[in-house]
Amino acid sequence: MPVQCSSCSEKRAVLKRPKTGHSLCKECFFWTFEEEIHQTIVSAKLFKPGESVGIAASGGKDSTVLAHVMKVLNERYNYGLELMLLSVDEGITGYRDDSLETVKRNQQQYELPLKIVSYEELYGWTMDAIVKQVGLKNNCTFCGVFRRQALDRGAIMLKVGKICTGHNADDVAETVLMNVLRGDIARLRRCTAISTDSENEGVVPRCKPLKYAYEKEIVLYAYFKKLDYFSTECIYSPNAYRGYARTYLKDLESVRPSSIMDVIHSGENLSVREGVKMPVQGTCSRCGYISSQKLCKACVLLEGLNRGLPKLGIGKHHRFHDKILSQQPLTEEEERKLKAVDF
């Protein structure tokens, strides 16, 4: 027997919402999903009228749904935002070149301007070339650090005042768990924030309109809307620890669907005991990007790549910063330590 939509009681339900268990028809699901994101945006005051906003677009499901919903809501509720797509080309053959094709099609479909910044133009290195030098073990350190800066630089080139990213509820919950497992108090405190405000020059504020949207619902939305997205995972696999957190979260969700929200709720309500030292943020003396050290992580990684010492940026090597800054050569002993990459 067909189940009726519990919202309009007219049409046939086509799905059961993972978040609430309600049976909904297609139209009611779209409306509820979009409305929840609108509520998130309004209650967290994510945007100001007239603002220009860059949507970080990777061609994957999250950012495709984000771009679509942002455009819909901007028109429906007159946010008055000037939306743009912003993509980073890491230079990964067979992954990024294909997903960028998707972004280019999205640009046409949504009629939004698109800016692509590449690792190659920013750093002189593609991810493929980096992996060739550092191997598959530590490549995500590079990938993460470089992408963060690349988005900022792209946003500055586009002159947008804000970047929104496609992080969903599962991502946020996973990050809370990750930071608990790593005992990283500073990050734990920051990771549930829906937006970052920027007191630092050279860093564009970011926000996560999909923070409370379940991954499963994003997939359903993209599926029923027949959105055009690229569904292959990064071929340079993510780190093992995140994998553990992800599996654990999926298991929690299968015991109890509200777990994702529960974890986020916990993260939001944690406060750190007084006296826990938070790192002081300064700026990188080479590129001006925010950094708690003399040199930012990207500059150290880059220096390592250029000197053929890939381990320089992995782990803690603050003591080399002065030498790098003054362009001094490293001793043979130091070089030997930093060269070896264990596969």
Place this chain on the structure above:
Amino acid sequence: MAALLLFISVSKKCVKCKEAPAALVIRAGDAYCRLCFKDFFVHKFKAVLGKNRIIFPGEKVLLAVSGGPSSCSMLRQVQEGLSQKANKKLRFVPGIAYIDEGAAIGQSVEERQRTVAELQAVFQATGFPFYILPLEQVLDLPASVVATNPSPSEQPASAYKAAVGHFVETDGSNNFPTPQEPKKMLLPHVQESHTLQQLLGSVKTLTAREELLNTLRQHLLVHTARTEGYSKLMLGDSCTRLAVKLLTSISLGRGAQLAQDTGFSDSRYGDIILVRPMRDYSAKEIAYYNHLFTVPSVVIPSVDTKTVDKASIQRLTESFVTKLQADFPSTVSTIYRLQLHTCFMHISTLNILGTCVLQVFSASCPSLTVKPSTCVTQDQREAAECMYEMVRSRALRPMSAVSVQPGYCCG
């Protein structure tokens, strides 16, 4: 006991005395001989109590012993610390409480008696007074005792010194209990066991059932401490246990209560302070110690022993932490390093239920932006509602009007 297979061969020397052959390795690089390991273990116990200065000389302290390895090891540490030959002797007055949860896990009367007899022998050997309490007793708690009593007074550092002085003057040794006749456990009525089972059975999910069981257990312990004149309740949670608890709390949406759930001391009950002196020991260290120094413990099945990993959030988390610990040996210590100060909410008062359930549901939190409906998790709400229903239907005696004290709840 797969862990014990890790005992190493005799070729290596102890890192401490550098003479005796090592008997075990705690972490990579830390190989100890038998005696140095004992010193290390015993010292850690006294150090944690000494550093925190929370237990006053001559104070009555109730040890909650479940019969498991960690709490039995804690009991042994107290015995060792109080013995005349110990240097830096512990100077408090201990008692033991054991809660028989047989009814909750569906044990027969014979099974329950067998376990109790086994533990009774262990407790008797210590010479400490002990209380064997069937969990059913929680159903009979008088109205006044489960309320949160205000803390007697602030106890500044000077109070500790004064207490030490007083203790020395009055010669603390006569404070120690004399061995006494063992108390026979009064087996609960069949009717009471039935009521308890009905209460636990009315909670739908295993996750919520475990929460409820925790609450009932805690309350019976606190109640016993109060009526028997103890002011501290010592719990045997190891750091492995606390890491699981911490992650479970986060997964249940109880992030705001973390400090209370897993800290060294916990003053949510006001006059009875909970203390967790075993929180610096891993389950592995405890297993080694108990094995090397023949500390007896009893295997007691828990509410979910028979079920699969994914039956409850608690169970799932435990197996997750165990697996992760096997792959990354620093997991437990890392999770556990997160000592979070948190505003803990009314949930502890909610535990006491009865009329306070209504208050919690209608009042909003005085100093937090979170509304009660969001600071109380689904399970706590479910457990509370079930219990409230039972009170209304008179299957359970109303427990008391506990008010949510502002200041206290968000302090």
